[in-house]
Amino acid sequence: MTVTNIQEIEFAHAKSEYYPDCKIGLIALRTDHLVEDAMRSLLCDSGVSIITNRITFNDPINKENLQAMELDLERAVTDMLPGKQIDVVAFGCSSGTVAIGEKTLTEKIRKIKPTARVTNPVTAATSAFSALGVKKLTIITPYISEVNKAVAQFFTDKGLDILNITGFNVMADADITRIDPAAIKKAALEYVHPDTEALFLSCTALRSIEVIEELEEKLGIPVITSNQAMAWHALQLLGKHHAIRAGGRLFSLDVNVS
Structure with missing residues (x-):
């Protein structure tokens, strides 16, 4: 019978951060089939890392159910790399942002990720x-x-x-x-x-x-x-310019907004 040799690395190995200052945290509805694929297709070679977490949403799509997502927002943001920096948090719902309110979303997200910049489709x-x-x-x-x-x-x-x-x-x-x-x-x-x-x-x-x-x-x-604008704005908040063919006129702009 062969005995597996198990060893531990004892020397002080080099350490470095993964995508420092370029992490986008995407909050996606648990029912959304598309937003992650769309964001990755737009940002695939832009030098960013996309971290996704899902938020509770229940059909039908109406004002009451859109507003109800606020109840799960804290959990969704907290579980996104707990205790670690997220540079931009993108709330991936247009009508949900309208229903909950921009200010409320931003305040609740920054309460948990205080250094994060915040965007959403609208x-x-x-x-x-x-x-x-x-x-x-x-x-x-x-x-x-x-x-x-x-x-x-x-x-x-x-x-x-x-x-x-x-x-x-x-x-x-x-x-x-x-x-x-x-x-x-x-x-x-x-x-x-x-x-x-x-x-x-x-x-x-x-x-x-x-x-x-x-x-x-x-x-x-x-x-x-919605997805094109959110991807573009996330890059703007990171101070990055990334022109892509599928992004239309918006991604051809040479601007810097906040």
């Missing part, structure tokens, strides 16, 4: 619209009218002019990802307002980054999506 989109110099928007979402009304009001309160907002009336989060990109493109071309300066495709579960470039070419205006 804060990021607001920053993107400012960087692009646009104010008149068409918004397309997968949401019901109750949720769309709150989304429109959020951006109106930011000083933006929401010319029209159209939703697919989906009630289950997983069904949002089942909306084919061809349907998103068709809706965009049909419902875009003739006076709009940019199109916003809202929701991290929507397969919208696949149609950014084609829609920008056909419409002649910037196309902003």
